[in-house]
Amino acid sequence: MNDIPNVTISAYNLSRNFGKRTAVHKVDLELRRGEVLGLLGPNGAGKSTTMQMLTGNLAPTSGSVQICGVDLLKNPQQAKRYIGYLPENPPLYKELTVDEYLRFAAKLHHVNLSRIDSVLTEVKQRCGLNDIGKRLINTLSKGYQQRVGIAQAIIHQPEVIILDEPSIGLDPNQIREIRILIRELGKSSSVILSTHILPEVEGVCDRVQIMNQGTMVFSAALAELKQKNLSLERIFEQFTLRNEPIGN
Amino acid sequence: MILTIAKKELKLLFVSPLAWTFLALIQLMLTWVFLGQLDAFLELQSQLMQIANPPGATEVIIVPVFAVASLVLLVATPLLTMRLMAEEWRNHTMTLLISAPISLTAIVLGKFLGLMIFFLLAMLLAVMLSLSLLIGGTMDLGLLLSNIIGLSLLAACFISIGLYISSLTSHPAIAAVGTLGILLALWIVDVVATNTSSVIQNFSLLRHYESFNRGLIDSFSLAFLVLFILTFLILTIRRLDGKRLHG
Numbered sequence: 001m002n003d004i005p006n007v008t009i010s011a012y013n014l015s016r017n018f019g020k021r022t023a024v025h026k027v028d029l030e031l032r033r034g035e036v037l038g039l040l041g042p043n044g045a046g047k048s049t050t051m052q053m054l055t056g057n058l059a060p061t062s063g064s065v066q067i068c069g070v071d072l073l074k075n076p077q078q079a080k081r082y083i084g085y086l087p088e089n090p091p092l093y094k095e096l097t098v099d100e101y102l103r104f105a106a107k108l109h110h111v112n113l114s115r116i117d118s119v120l121t122e123v124k125q126r127c128g129l130n131d132i133g134k135r136l137i138n139t140l141s142k143g144y145q146q147r148v149g150i151a152q153a154i155i156h157q158p159e160v161i162i163l164d165e166p167s168i169g170l171d172p173n174q175i176r177e178i179r180i181l182i183r184e185l186g187k188s189s190s191v192i193l194s195t196h197i198l199p200e201v202e203g204v205c206d207r208v209q210i211m212n213q214g215t216m217v218f219s220a221a222l223a224e225l226k227q228k229n230l231s232l233e234r235i236f237e238q239f240t241l242r243n244e245p246i247g248n
Numbered sequence: 249m250i251l252t253i254a255k256k257e258l259k260l261l262f263v264s265p266l267a268w269t270f271l272a273l274i275q276l277m278l279t280w281v282f283l284g285q286l287d288a289f290l291e292l293q294s295q296l297m298q299i300a301n302p303p304g305a306t307e308v309i310i311v312p313v314f315a316v317a318s319l320v321l322l323v324a325t326p327l328l329t330m331r332l333m334a335e336e337w338r339n340h341t342m343t344l345l346i347s348a349p350i351s352l353t354a355i356v357l358g359k360f361l362g363l364m365i366f367f368l369l370a371m372l373l374a375v376m377l378s379l380s381l382l383i384g385g386t387m388d389l390g391l392l393l394s395n396i397i398g399l400s401l402l403a404a405c406f407i408s409i410g411l412y413i414s415s416l417t418s419h420p421a422i423a424a425v426g427t428l429g430i431l432l433a434l435w436i437v438d439v440v441a442t443n444t445s446s447v448i449q450n451f452s453l454l455r456h457y458e459s460f461n462r463g464l465i466d467s468f469s470l471a472f473l474v475l476f477i478l479t480f481l482i483l484t485i486r487r488l489d490g491k492r493l494h495g
Contacts, residue, residue, distance in 0.1 A: 091344035108348040
């Protein structure tokens, strides 16, 4: 490992229009290895749209995305190898068992066939899915389904992990476990997570960015905030309760 | 990667009762026709012998079996293709495929191949049924081969158009109705043709299949069906790409 900070995601000037409506407007985002970024914002601020653009599910109207130095728009297949993505709705095939599903996800991400079994055991261990490998996903509770979704996102040990509201539907114990997992993931890879829960950001993130009405309105390191004794809640209110449109 | 997706499609098919019901039904119907024709053939055999160039067992028994098989396929395809794309969008699982480091072409071809393997399996039942005639006599294997090629191509046409229609909507039921409508229209489009050389006849899938059914491997029909398959596969890929671009 070199001590020069390694940039894993750099997105510049990212914009996306849906017809005449601008969902995301000129968003810049940069993430280094070993960093956990919390993306905050009220509903409809453009967090999910931004994440869809970072994972190649949606083409930006303008701007560029580089994942580990590979251009996502010019070379999507290469760039997507580095990404693990848990969308808002976990993409689960409900008719499959947990094992069958995770095996399929591993194959999709080019995990070496000889390594699949060990990878599967490891990821189930990490996400607390040990005893339910043979269960149909359909029969699992929302919390377990969410965990299968997270397992799917990290099965190929990606450099960049993008989690859209990962703790939704989990009980308090599971939320704590997931936070520990995210912290752990944040050591080896970089993580972006979006959430509404402010304590979650304070608990697991190194940096926080706040979006409102499609633009990035605030960005700071959490350590810095703590040093200045600023409360995240106050900042969130201050930047998202403004009535006048920001930016455009 | 195409194979991984094809395997997943097959697995999803076989965990649902739909696939098994379909296989059972097609087998039941084909056997019914087969036995009926066999009975007729045995009854008429003595009379047929007196004709100068009598139709053989293959022509009397197998040709109608394959003609019925094509109709069963026409009705069943919409039910099997409807969920290929539409359900992936409805259940948000398409995100998993799009986020993975694979090309859109691989996704579409994998899905196509998965269902094609399933149809070939159904066809294998029909072929084994036909080959059982060998126990009692000789067969025109060339005619059988031409029927197999024709039915495979027809199945591929049905799948490719079903796949495309399914990619247009996130409601499997709409995809099914749309596909059935278009398949029926393509089946009977030639009824409006007033003379036999009308251009519109070329668009009738039935007409192309009929020549294979009679044992005629017509290069024009062959080319038409292959181009038909390719066109709809490419349209599906473009549709997937368009979804990414336009949301």
